[in-house]
Amino acid sequence: MRTVDVTDDLQAYLDGLVPPRDDVLARIEEEAHRESIPIVDPHEGQLLYLLVKVAGAKRILELGTATGYSGIWLLRGANGGSLTTYEMDHERADRARANFSAAGFGNQALVLEENAKDGLEKLDGRFDACFIDLLNSFRSE
Template identity: 45%
Template sequence: MRDDITNIAIEDYLVELMPPRPQALAELERQAREHGWPLVGPVEGQFLYMLAKMHGAREALEIGVATGYAAIWLLRAIAPVGGHLTAIERNPERIALARTYVAHAGYGDHFNIIEGEWFSALE
């Protein structure tokens, strides 16, 4: 069962139009399908990338990192200009998963995770 937040037919059409994703993203998409991990999806990831690029973002904050998928999309936009992404996550298993995939994508030096609840971390 798919749990898309957008119309599935439109989502599928847009995914077909996208160029192939880098290996780390494609691998994470495959793993997520196999294990039922939550992902924003390639269309939404590309949208995050474009927003960060258009605004010239150099810093990003992600609350709830899950797998690192959205983080990789954001880092694709901000890391080449020396940017950095900080994530806040309370689940140690998700932290480990995100660190692994972000490092595999080549962005480990631009990525930091704060372990804990977001409302405490942002005080």
């Protein structure tokens, strides 16, 4: 495998493409590590941000919320857009709502406490982007 040396200037440029990880994200990362809650890693979050931003997505669907970490990255990239996300665990759904509010997205994130496989057919309209973070639920299909 060939590696690429990254200069300080290049790293600064790359870091400038995405928003910094603030106190809310740092807290969620620490809680996830301490409580073994599965979340995307920070680089994956930054990639989600960039993909949504480049696509110009405004209406985003997320399947699998956990505590809202990836949803915050998605909403930051959506620049005023909205997120509809599914989480079956009541405690995690409540934590996600609190985290969305703490990040300034309380009015832009709709957390549905339902199995995504059952809820998808009830959704109206189209979405510009979808992040599926529960593929293990679809193994037999």
